[in-house]
Amino acid sequence: SQQGEEDPQALSIQEGENATMNCSYKTSINNLQWYRQNSGRGLVHLILIRSNEREKHSGRLRVTLDTSKKSSSLLITASRAADTASYFCAPNSGYSTLTFGKGTMLLVSP
Amino acid sequence: GAVVSQHPSWVICKSGTSVKIECRSLDFQATTMFWYRQFPKQSLMLMATSNEGSKATYEQGVEKDKFLINHASLTLSTLTVTSAHPEDSSFYICSAARGPSVNQETQYFGPGTRLLVL
Numbered sequence: 001s002q003q004g005e006e007d008p009q010a011l012s013i014q015e016g017e018n019a020t021m022n023c024s025y026k027t028s029i030n031n032l033q034w035y036r037q038n039s040g041r042g043l044v045h046l047i048l049i050r051s052n053e054r055e056k057h058s059g060r061l062r063v064t065l066d067t068s069k070k071s072s073s074l075l076i077t078a079s080r081a082a083d084t085a086s087y088f089c090a091p092n093s094g095y096s097t098l099t100f101g102k103g104t105m106l107l108v109s110p
Numbered sequence: 111g112a113v114v115s116q117h118p119s120w121v122i123c124k125s126g127t128s129v130k131i132e133c134r135s136l137d138f139q140a141t142t143m144f145w146y147r148q149f150p151k152q153s154l155m156l157m158a159t160s161n162e163g164s165k166a167t168y169e170q171g172v173e174k175d176k177f178l179i180n181h182a183s184l185t186l187s188t189l190t191v192t193s194a195h196p197e198d199s200s201f202y203i204c205s206a207a208r209g210p211s212v213n214q215e216t217q218y219f220g221p222g223t224r225l226l227v228l
Contacts, residue, residue, distance in 0.1 A: 033216065042116075042203045042219040043154070088153065098144075098217060100153045 002027055003099040004072075004089035012107045019076040021104040023089030024069075032065060032072050033090045033098070043088065046074075079108045113137055114206050116220035123194055124228055130190045131223045133204030139184035140206035144217060145177070148201040160187050194227040201225075 004023045013019055023032070031050045035043040049056045049065045049072065056063045062075040072091075076083055086103040113136040123129050133143060142161050146154040158174075160166040160181035168174045178190040187206075191198055201224050205217040 035219075040201070040222070040224070042114075042222045043205070045216055045218065048216060099156065102153045 002029075002091055002093060003101050004032070004091045005101050006087065006089055006104040008104060009102065010105045010107070012109065013079060015079060015081055015108055015110050017079055017108075019079050019083070019106055019108070021074050021087055021106070023072045023074070023091070023101075025072075025089075025091035026070065027093060028067070029091045029093050031092050032063075033092060034061075034063060034072075034074050035088045035090060035100075037086045037088065037103070039085070046087075076106075079106075081108050081110050084108045112208075112216075112218045114140075114204065114218045114220040116202075116204055116223050118223060119221060120224050120226075122226045122228065125195055126193055128190055128192045129194055129225060130188055131202055131204075131225075133187045133189070133206070133220050135185045135206040135218070138206075138208055138218075140187075140208065141184065142207045143181055143187040144205045144207070145179060145187075145189050146203045146205070148203060148222075154203060157189075191225065194225070196227045199225055199227045 004025045007022045033048045034046040037043045047058045049063050060077045065072045086105050088100045088103040090098040115134045117132045145157045148154045157172045158166045158168045160179050162181050162184050166179035181187040201222050203222040205219040207217050
């Protein structure tokens with residue numbers, strides 16, 4: 001399995017603003033997944049985008065995938081304080097295991 | 111659907127004792143379960159992958175005799191930390207996947223178990 005690298009490491013915004021975080025990976029993938037982890041809790045699966053998809057939406061989340069650049073982005077629109085969490089991407093090359101990077105810590109201030 | 115529970119959520123034990131952590135898939139059958147460990151302000155590190163009815167596959171550097179994994183049924187996997195030491199204090203998270211090894215897509219994560227070894 002390969003590890004995604006999230007950028008930035010930390011992001012601080014005000015409620016109502018949009019938050020964008022990026023993920024880069026090294027080898028070809030079957031799909032890429034984004035997860036959220038609230039402090040001291042397990043991960044929550046947010047969205048999966050397949051290698052033949054370029055964009056996917058889920059509520060206030062928008063994920064893009066550029067396989068030519070081996071990168072993905074997660075956009076959270078109209079952020080809320082409850083969105084404060086760490087966000088991880090997991091590029092999946094078809095193996096059973098997922099490897100997580102250090103994530104992006106998002107802080108949304110009221 | 112796809113809820114994974116862990117028990118206990120918190121455990122404090124003395125050095126040298128063994129601790130068992132349970133991971134259950136509540137509303138689906140989990141062919142594959144994964145155990146992760148997360149130290150403060152660090153990412154999750156995969157410890158091992160277990161398939162129901164077979165031996166777990168451990169990641170490099172993880173002692174299989176210290177971290178015993180049993181995946182006895184399609185809804186339950188247990189992780190036993192044997193002879194725990196303070197350096198084993200960590201946040202242990204399990205996840206479960208419906209499918210078998212290759213091409214499984216989504217893992218569902220438990221809420222984690224925080225272990226503190228005194």
